[in-house]
Amino acid sequence: MGILSRTSYVIRSKVNSLLNRAEDPGETLDYSYEQLRDELQNVKQGIADLTTQKKRLEIQKRRLEENVEKHNEQARQAVEQDRDDLAKRALEKKKQKMNQIEGLERQISDLEKKQDGLIKQKNQLQQQIEEFRTRKETMKARYQAAEASTRVNEAMTGAGEEMEDISRTIERAEEQTEEMEARASALDELRESGALDNAVSDRSDLDRELEDLSTESAVDSELDTIKSEMGKDESVEAEPDVSEETAEPATEDVNLDDIEENVNESEVESELEELKDEET
Structure with missing residues (x-):
């Protein structure tokens, strides 16, 4: 099969497919039913024409029969008057009318x-038309039921053209959503690693480390200052005396609760002073 033959075959297949889709069996059945009704009307018209023609012939026959009786009566009258010639002429006309x-x-018989x-x-x-009409309505009902069932099944299974378009739209939306989610996740990773900040900032990694x-260092210095103010500076602590270690412990008891309370109050006052300095 050549290229042109294959192309022609494909085109015919497409055309037949389109015609099958466009053809509505209900409309086709209705059209066939109307065609049969038109044919029936033509038959009825033919019967009416034959009946009219037969009636005309019957009228002519009755008139001829009347003429036959008339010529028969004329022949009798001519015989009574001894006019055989007139009687023969009347009988000849009678014979013509009889023929x-x-x-x-014969014509009337043929028409009948x-x-x-x-x-x-x-x-x-x-x-046949009545039977066809009953069958037509049944076929239309079956087709409409099958069509409705097909639409329902296509809607449920997504086999219809519209559902296919909707399915493709959903697939594209899912792909775009997954792509956007992946992009957002990648940006989060870049931001957490600092690569994103470095990409949009003019500071280098060395600048950031030096700043940290x-x-x-400033935090450690501030902590040492607080400790110095509270008498907790490790550099000014005295070495313990050996004699003191061997000496008897003091008789005065130390209240730990009082020490913790003083420490807590000092810390609170220090934080309050810092907050005041920041406000000013």
């Missing part, structure tokens, strides 16, 4: 046969 009557009777045949065909066609060290 015409016989021809009309045709009329009977058309009436028989009309009755059969009318019966400076902050840590």
